[in-house]
Amino acid sequence: QVHVVESGGGLVQAGGSLRLSCAASGSAFGFNVMGWYRQAPGKQRELVATIISGGGTNSADSVKGRFSISRDNAKNTVYLQMNSLKPEDTAVYYCNAQERATRRDFWGQGAQVTVSS
Secondary structure: OOEEEEEOOEEEEOOOOEEEEEEEEOOOOOEEEEEEEEEOOOOOOEEEEEEEOOOOEEEOHHHOOOEEEEEEHHHOEEEEEEOOOOHHHOEEEEEEEEEOOOOOEEEOOOEEEEEEO
16 A cells, blocks of 8 residues: 655745655555645645656746755665745645556645745
8 A cells, every 4th residue: 555645834934945855655656747836725736846766857936946856776765855935835735646557646635844034
């Protein structure tokens, strides 16, 4: 059974930094794409950043230059370093892990990030 567990959310002032971590486990195939999505109140879930096992990344224009994504393939863990946070970054951040071979998507329970002005 696959488990995806996030950690590291919290409350921070505008301009501050937070680091999210996400560990995926339980797959016999491993995970090719891992990434972060977020959902603010009253809005749809949106892509923040993704990273493939080879290291290639993709990120939303709204976070380019402020957020960076990285991963430890040996640990099936992905990180999101968030700098220069803005109040509009406030959302629940969800980790996604796409299983290699099956391409099934697995989601974490979400981590609240709140940025105060």
